[in-house]
Amino acid sequence: MNERRRAILEAAARVIARRGVRGLRVEELAAEARVSKALVYYHFGDRAGLLRHTLRFIGDRAERYTRGRPPGKREPENSLRELEHRLLLELQDAPEVRENSTAWGELRASAVFEPELREELRQAGTEWVREIADLLGRVDPAAADAVLVSAAERLTVLLEGLSTRWLIGVLPAGHARELMRGAIAAEVEGLGPGPGPGPGMPEPYAVGRVR
Known part of the structure; x- marks a missing residue:
């Protein structure tokens, strides 16, 4: 990713975590990223484009730290430990995780008033549920897919509440x-x-990732 583009997205995550989506002002964001307002608009087009890209950036950053290994920690020895590892790393008491989770929550809440974010959030939530369902399937390969998806939905919804x-x-x-x-x-x-899954079975409920 372009260095200035990354700086803008990192600054957007910080400002949103601190002030919320409604408090996001391009002038403050540009000052935080140490770039011009024109450069923000050049990279992201408008405020809606900036929010969509920030949401993806936060999701990608969370993906990195939930798949990483803290210093000195070994690889999980089995599928259950891997599942625990992925979910519990969303509750690390670390500045990056706090910022990511707070900004994600602000973006999710803003979708009540800003419909253009809803599809992005739906897709991100569906992918997260699928990821957790796949991990559960490795724990119990005999479980039906519908059972795995329902369990993954409950776990991700609970994690959101615990994180908040x-x-x-x-x-x-x-x-x-x-x-x-x-x-x-x-x-x-x-x-x-x-x-x-039978005919007419609904798609997984699209929760937003805790990040």
């Missing part, structure tokens, strides 16, 4: 992680062969 409570200081990060571990264990225990 953690970010506003209602829930300590350690306790949020313990609750998430308990939910993962319960969902894995409940997996098993079930009816496959």
